[in-house]
Amino acid sequence: MGKLRIYFAASSIVFLVVLAISPLKDFFREWKWYQYKFNDLIKELPQRIKPAEIGIKQLWVRKLDRIDRCVTCHLGLKEKALQEAEQPFRIHPHIYHDFEEFGCTMCHEGQGLSTTFKESIGKVKYWDRPIFPREYMEASCAKCHKENQVPQAPILTSGRKLIEETNCVGCHKIDGLPKQWVPSLDGIGAKVNRMWLVNWLKNPKEYFLKTKMPNFLLLDDEANILADFLMTFKTFPKGAMLDPLPTLLMNSPDAQRERLIELGSIRFREARCISCHLINGKGGYVATDLGKVANKVDVKWLYNYIKNPKRLQPGVEMPRYHFNETELAGVVAYMQSEFTEGEEGTTPPHTPDPAYYEKGLALFKKYNCSGCHELGGMKKAEEMAPELTFIGSKKLYEIDFGKSNIEQSLPSYLFTKLKAPRVFSSSMKMPNYEFSDEEAQSIAVALLGNISDAVPEEFKIYPKPSSTFKPQGDFGKLVDDLACFGCHTMFGQGRSVATDLTLEASQAQRKWIEKYFKVPYSLRPILTERMPNLFLSERESKVLVDYMEQVFLADSLERDIKIDETKIAKGKILYFEKYGCQACHQIKLKGGYVGPALDNLGSRLKAGWIFHWLKNPQAFKPESIEPNNNLSDEEAEALTAYLMTLE
């Protein structure tokens, strides 16, 4: 019996100790030490900071249904004195939202309910959304910011732009994203030479570095078969036929041809083809590289294409230059002689695979070429790749990391997938876009932002509804013909490469616009000249200006300003002395060159426009760096009067 009692006593003591562990653990919890440490830290500072009361603290964001206890240890988030303090006590960097209004995990992710470091980071079992690495933080902006441009989130914005431009929606479904225009392949057999096509298919970037076409990592055999298959398509969209070459181009004596080439060279420059096209690494990159175009395409196609681009390639944004026959022949002759890479080498003999058509079609389908390109009336393929609308909500267990040994997280998966699309499994078909690290990262950010998490509707900001402006009549036809929307915006429609024309008639004088169509020049000396000479006839230019005078203006910008000597004198003083405008603007080659030169301003702009612009430049151009000097009406009128004398 004695032994039993000893056992009983011993087990009781063991049991008591075990029981004591729990309250002890509770007493010495991790966050308490941080709070003691914080209170010690602030005692050493010269500034007076309220010490923390010991206890769990939390941000309760009722509207978003979030409780974040990060503030239990992050005690100095609002203390300016703690700019340089060590974490977790450092002040929160300045952001565009008040963190008390939105909580922590809304942006950072992680486990807000927890009160230990490891658990709050959330890289623990059974927590799906661990804290975002700093580089991927902007993904959280996308929870509410659904609009295309989020100026405060540049990485997100550029990622979204890249997703749109690279036409990810060719293969992946992403709700609300339209498909991009991609050249149709109809007639490709009558356009390019076969060797070029094979090389292009193998590595498009070798020919044109900025092309959006990715590298499908085709084998030599595959590229050959696919090229043979594509070369069989010789009919253009809507049955358009190639016109024969004019005799001028076919067989003219050498001297005449020399003159033709010279004329072509001048017109080529005046047309400012390099605003969009790259030539041996110089120029714009909107359109393909022309450096070796004579080796790539058939002359007959080139002639027909420049004559009327949209006939062979509906929807293309290349303007139709209104050249006459000789000029057209000249430009073609010039391109033929200039943009060639030595003599055309003899192409190696090639016998196509007997079943090239079937095999080529199978390849065409395997790589979902019709996701982007039209060909032979084939239906655009359904999205064959995983949908990306809610990719940011993907759970870790749903992801197959294959044999790769990257960090097992969604950001690292997306980044790796974008950099090396087939690394997770050799059976994957996604092509290689050769994204830079920054690009891949920004796309990953935009994708991480595609989540299905329910944020209350009132927090979300949606993009403005897209413009439905579509000019009609003669003006509409010309706008289409000249592809104005390729660069200019009008009433929210079109690209913003060049000036927004919506208020052009309020801004510029009629005579000046007419003159500009004839000889376009850049208004800013530091910008490259881009507006091409479109070789418009008098009538065409009148149609354009007439329409603009009726439509592209706002009555509110009109202002009757009487220009008299006292105003001019006062304005001159304001210009040179009070506001020092010459720091940025030139008059008669004197002054800075940040802003446009103001010579001839009086014959270019309307007084009402100058007045309103001076009052608030950012109202018209939010990105303008011209300071808003808060001019009084009187001052603005005086300055306007002076500027209008610069004829």
Place this chain on the structure above:
Amino acid sequence: MKMFEQFFQSQVWRSMFRHGLPESDRTRAETIFYNFFLHVHPTKVRKRSVRFTYTWGLGGLSFGLFIVLTVTGALLMLYYRPSVPQAYTDMKDLQFVVSSGQFLRNMHRWAAHAMVAVVFFHMLRVFYTGSYRPPKEFNWLIGVILLVLTILLSYTGYLLPWDQLSFWGISVVTNMVRAIPFGLGEKISFLLLGGNIVGENALVRFYVLHCFIIPVVATVLMGIHFWRVRKDGGV
């Protein structure tokens, strides 16, 4: 001593214990008979059934664990709300905020696991010692029902944390129930879940089953079980 004697004579004492101190055979017997907790004892116990290695104390252990579970469970109920938006966060609060909350949860969890195991071993022991034989066959039956109730308690508690594991665990099992033929499965599963999928209704139902219905039934059956065991001379 005088004070004690006075106390034993007082009305307070006499109203609770209506017999005298156990000094004679009669009062000794009355002490047992008139006491709710003691009356379960048999008049005599066989010597071999007192031996520890005969019973291994498994029945007593099961009951002890049941007590632990009742106490910790009642404390957990103070912090837990069986509703979809709150169930999971309440569990996180228990883990991170409530003093010794995690300890409470762990204790409840491990005691639950242990109880299933111990009850099962108890059944094996009863089987191997042949204690199910007449006249104890009725008690064996009640024991089997208690085993089922224990497993049901464990199962209904599984849903309450409302995480992925519980959601799918309950989905799987109710889908198994659905496989019962003659259209019964569908009906039973609907009755259990209060719907066709595991949702808010299922959570409330499982909560009430776990915290009220099954424990009450089990308590009643346990009373009968213990009574029968003791009256048949078991320990």
